Amino acid sequence: MTNFFQNIEPLRFDPGRTGTAFRHYNPDEVVMGKRMEEHLRFAVAYWHSFAWPGGDLFGGQTFERPWFGDTMELARLKADVAFEMFDLLGVPYFCWHDADIRPEGTTFAESRRNFEEIIDYFPAKMERHKTKLLWGTANLFSHRRFMSGAATNPDPDVFAWSAATVKLCMDATHKLDGENYVLWGGREGYETLLNTDLKRERQQAGRFLQMAVEYKYKIGFRGAILVEPKPQEPSKHQYDFDVATVYGFLREFGLEDEVQMNIEQGHAILAGHSFEHELALASSLGLFGSIDMNRNDYQSGWDTDQFPNNVPEVALAYYEVLKAGGFTTGGTNFDAKLRRQSLDPEDLIAAHAGAMDVCARGFKAAAAMLQDGTLEAMRDERYAGWNAASSKALLSSDLEAIAALVEADGIDPRPRSGRQEISENVVNRFV
Incomplete structure (x- = not known):
């Protein structure tokens, strides 16, 4: 044994201790x-x-x-x-x-x-x-x-x-x-x-x-x-x-x-x-x-x-x-x-x-x-439109066909909230 760390005891999980100890890290938890x-x-x-x-x-x-x-x-x-x-x-x-x-x-x-x-x-x-x-x-x-x-x-x-x-x-x-x-x-x-x-x-x-x-x-x-x-x-x-x-x-x-x-x-x-x-x-x-x-x-x-x-x-x-x-x-x-x-x-x-x-x-x-699971559910909901077969087909299509589809179906996108502040609020519930 050296004497460099003399008088310092091994650390343990002890949230009530006044000196140096682990208050949150319990290796066996x-x-x-x-x-x-x-x-x-x-x-x-x-x-x-x-x-x-x-x-x-x-x-x-x-x-x-x-x-x-x-x-x-x-x-x-x-x-x-x-x-x-x-x-x-x-x-x-x-x-x-x-x-x-x-x-x-x-x-x-x-x-x-x-x-x-x-x-x-x-x-x-x-x-x-x-x-x-x-x-x-x-x-x-x-x-x-x-x-x-x-x-x-x-x-x-x-x-x-x-x-x-x-x-x-x-x-x-x-x-x-x-x-x-x-x-x-x-x-x-x-x-x-x-x-x-x-x-x-x-x-x-x-x-x-x-x-x-x-x-x-x-x-x-x-x-x-x-x-x-x-x-x-x-x-x-x-x-x-x-x-x-x-x-x-x-x-x-x-x-x-x-x-x-x-x-x-x-x-x-x-x-x-x-x-x-x-x-x-x-x-x-x-x-x-x-x-x-x-x-x-x-x-x-x-x-x-x-x-x-x-x-x-x-x-x-x-x-x-x-x-x-x-x-x-x-x-x-x-x-x-x-x-x-x-x-x-x-x-x-x-x-x-x-x-x-x-x-x-x-x-x-x-x-x-x-x-x-709230954050993952919110993320899944945001991309839910891509679950439809017609949406997945877009990725295997081409620009010409997609342009024709937009005009034929009268596609007119309406922006939807990304709900960023709500997501941040969810994080703040835990930290």
Whole structure:
């Protein structure tokens, strides 16, 4: 045991407690026939929780953590503290990038050895602490070698380095029985078209993703391959802008049946969408996989990665998750970080506990809305006209025939209310 979280007890469901506790998240509460823990499948993000030093665009490190440093001893200490936190929170999953869990070596081979040593350190901890891997991924954006992208880089040596890194991380994810593997193109985009061959870069990105899918089958990895959309930042334009853009990309390279999506609330907002829009679209395209549950500060206009605290927003998101059938291999990953003034170990626990409560409240509201059925009934009523055989025939007809029909039958449409405010009032009954 380390002493980082000393005097902090494991959290429990205790609505009457004055200190840090779960007031809404009861992992054993049964909702729609399943335990809440099995529905929500919470995961802690290794990078923000244990690797982020508290800097921002205008200031450096504010956090002082005993495991910060570039030695294997400190990497093991970081793992020790991480699994202690997983126990305190009672989360069933965690997620990592390779760079989160090992120090950078002076060569690829040294970085690989460091990484594999920590991967070998994890299994005993995962067994003892009953925490599983939701997904692994590669950090192909932080190091200066990735300043012009990874798969899309104009330098083929960077493409090769990136491919080798993804192989390493996929091997590790497979070894740890991870349930998904995520590819997030943190710098797979451009800052100016003046020096960018857009077609070439898209082709490189497409082939890179095809290689990852091919390797999944080669090693027998049974989890899902996920892509995480993001519109911009740090690049001016990312090739994985939003769900619709990624779908077109997957279709272009024949991957629409092989890859699903990990959708982040903050990225959805940056793309000009709502979180529920991106979830609904991914579900309608058969690509819904997993979520990163975080939010942005709507005043700042950039990706602040804050823990969720808005129950109505979360409820609408989980409503779409439930309509999609819920999670299979995916889950709710807190890709969120403390504010740089929140220095204490207790802050780290309280942030996750509060987020888990917000998700639980939102999820139960979403389940109640779905079981109530009013919203679905109103939607069905709005499109009821399309149930008639004559209406369905319109879609297999042509413009000339339809024009003749309109004149012959004297069709004269009268607008009908979309009842938006009534729908919003229905939501407000539950949140």
